[in-house]
Amino acid sequence: MVAEMNGKIGGKSLHWAELGFEYIRTDARFSARWREGEWSEGELLASEIMPLHEGSPALHYAQQCFEGLKAQCARDGRVLLFRPELNADRMREAAGRLLMPVVSEALFLRGVEAAVQANREWIPPFGSGASLYVRPMLIGVGDNLGLRPAREFEFRVFVSPVGPYYKQAGLAPISLAVSEMDRAAPRGTGSFKIGANYAGGLLATQCAQRQGANEALYLDAVEQRYIDEAGSANILVVLRDGSLVTPASAAVLPSVTRRSIMRLAADRLGMVTAERPIDLRAEFDDFVEMGACGTAAVLSPINRIWFDDAWHAVNPGQSGGKGSDAGVGPVMQELYDLLTGIQQGEISENYGWIHEVHLS
Numbered sequence: 001m002v003a004e005m006n007g008k009i010g011g012k013s014l015h016w017a018e019l020g021f022e023y024i025r026t027d028a029r030f031s032a033r034w035r036e037g038e039w040s041e042g043e044l045l046a047s048e049i050m051p052l053h054e055g056s057p058a059l060h061y062a063q064q065c066f067e068g069l070k071a072q073c074a075r076d077g078r079v080l081l082f083r084p085e086l087n088a089d090r091m092r093e094a095a096g097r098l099l100m101p102v103v104s105e106a107l108f109l110r111g112v113e114a115a116v117q118a119n120r121e122w123i124p125p126f127g128s129g130a131s132l133y134v135r136p137m138l139i140g141v142g143d144n145l146g147l148r149p150a151r152e153f154e155f156r157v158f159v160s161p162v163g164p165y166y167k168q169a170g171l172a173p174i175s176l177a178v179s180e181m182d183r184a185a186p187r188g189t190g191s192f193k194i195g196a197n198y199a200g201g202l203l204a205t206q207c208a209q210r211q212g213a214n215e216a217l218y219l220d221a222v223e224q225r226y227i228d229e230a231g232s233a234n235i236l237v238v239l240r241d242g243s244l245v246t247p248a249s250a251a252v253l254p255s256v257t258r259r260s261i262m263r264l265a266a267d268r269l270g271m272v273t274a275e276r277p278i279d280l281r282a283e284f285d286d287f288v289e290m291g292a293c294g295t296a297a298v299l300s301p302i303n304r305i306w307f308d309d310a311w312h313a314v315n316p317g318q319s320g321g322k323g324s325d326a327g328v329g330p331v332m333q334e335l336y337d338l339l340t341g342i343q344q345g346e347i348s349e350n351y352g353w354i355h356e357v358h359l360s
Ligand SMILES: Cc1ncc(COP(=O)(O)O)c(C=O)c1O
Pocket: 068, 229, 230, 231, 232, 233, 234, 253, 254, 255, 256, 257, 258, 293, 294, 295, 296
């Protein structure tokens, strides 16, 4: 157990603007245990090392799920989470799918807030371009051999200050390579945030990177035709008719960022939006802008895709209109500014998306 800590926000002297997306050990993590049908109160622990039974179902049968969200420091010093209730919902769905006990929204938020509060010195200051990544996880632990659910579980939340997920800082274009491997089957587990989906993606990501892309792009597993998603982000496309579309697929993770951007595009930019199957080859010439979105990726414009043995530029005529940087289209720029402005408390919203973590 660690004592409550009272340092000031950003008190650690890190080079915030130079952070990448790497694990940095912070002072405390929240841990609660489920035994005999009940969750413990939970506590803050100093050690990042988890003693685990070698028979733990999380290790053998991937009985585990996780979440990812960010705490950001606003200009006035408030610490803000973005729609954490949706992460709690998603963890509840994953727990149900993998026969794990439900982490209630109250326990989820208590764990997230406790981990953020105890590590206030690790919260990057406003304007640094960095944020505090929060990683809640639920894992099946304890002795076991056969394929059956664990009898004990741990809900843990650790945090780490992070910079941009892709190497470039801010809004910079990335490239994707269509994977020859499938990520998820239509009635499989693709829509749940569970480790089992990601181990299989490691090789696909490596292949995409060997091709010179930042990440893999998965097409639907049945026809290899419709866009599913990228390795760690959902896909958004601005079409020639001015609409914003995103793939309808039962196999993709329901991204909190994507749901928020679709709403902002409709409400604030007056765009026509649709969630529908997107046929990559048949529709590619109509793509005016394309983006990958997620908590880690934020909103990264995609400027080229590798498929059918060649690179294909997204809207090669795009000259970079008003307010846009090289290869960053105006709609992606506007959506990025809106989203990050709301997340950092710079732009007001009346959806109730911002959840303040009180530090005292
Ligand atoms: C496979 C996958 N798709 C999409 C996303 C984006 O989801 P969110 O916006 O909730 O972070 C993530 C995670 O960040 C992911 O791992």
